[in-house]
Amino acid sequence: MRPIALIAACLLAPLPLAAQGLVVERTISAPLAAEAAAAAVEACAARGHRVTAAVVDRAGVLSALLRGDGAGPHTVASARAKAYTAASMRTGTSQILEMVRTNPGAARLPDTEGFLVIGGGLPIRAGDEVVGAIGVGGSPGGHLDDQCAEAGIARIRERLN
Structure with a gap:
């Protein structure tokens, strides 16, 4: 076979089956996102922390945002950025912070x-699949924001599968 004919044959060959058609992805629904955000804000309020909680879908697009009573205006942006970071990296922001601290390649x-690479952002998973993320901002420490984010996920966990 001539080189030009070989190249033409490769270019015109059908794509593998996996590359054809639509990609189906699951993502968190707006009602579940709103419920998770509310649960996170409630959990922090019960501890005396005034926070904002944001939930994004699997692509990092905002689905729900709840600014708790008395939460600072900066908490809106921080909660959203933490959720976006967790969704994008598919891991918690506290783990990302540790990776940045210990791995020069991640600096x-x-x-x-x-x-925003500080504690308070967690992915929301349905099984092993990340379907969204939650970010909490406003507690006096990222580990406390993490606890409230986990409370938000815990509220909806049974309905994620």
């Missing part, structure tokens, strides 16, 4: 547009 991750 520039905080420079990524929209990322």
Whole structure:
């Protein structure tokens, strides 16, 4: 076979079956996102922390946002950025912070547009699949924001599968 004919045959060959058709992805629904955000804000309020909770879908697009009574205005942006970071990286922001601290190759991750690499962002999973993420901002420490984010996920966990 001539080289040009071989190249033409490769270019015209059908794509593998996996590359054809539509991609089906699951993502968190708006009602579940709103419920998770409310549960996170409630959990923090019960501990005396005034926070905002944001939930994003699997692509990092905002689905729900709840600013608790008395939460600072900066908490809106921080909660949203933590959720976006967790969804984008498919892991918790506390784990990302640790990776940045210990891995020189990850040192520039905080420079990524929209990322906030401090505790308080967690992915929301349906089985092993990330379907969204929650971010909480306003507690006096990322570990406390993490606890409230986990409370938000716990409220909806049974309905994620």
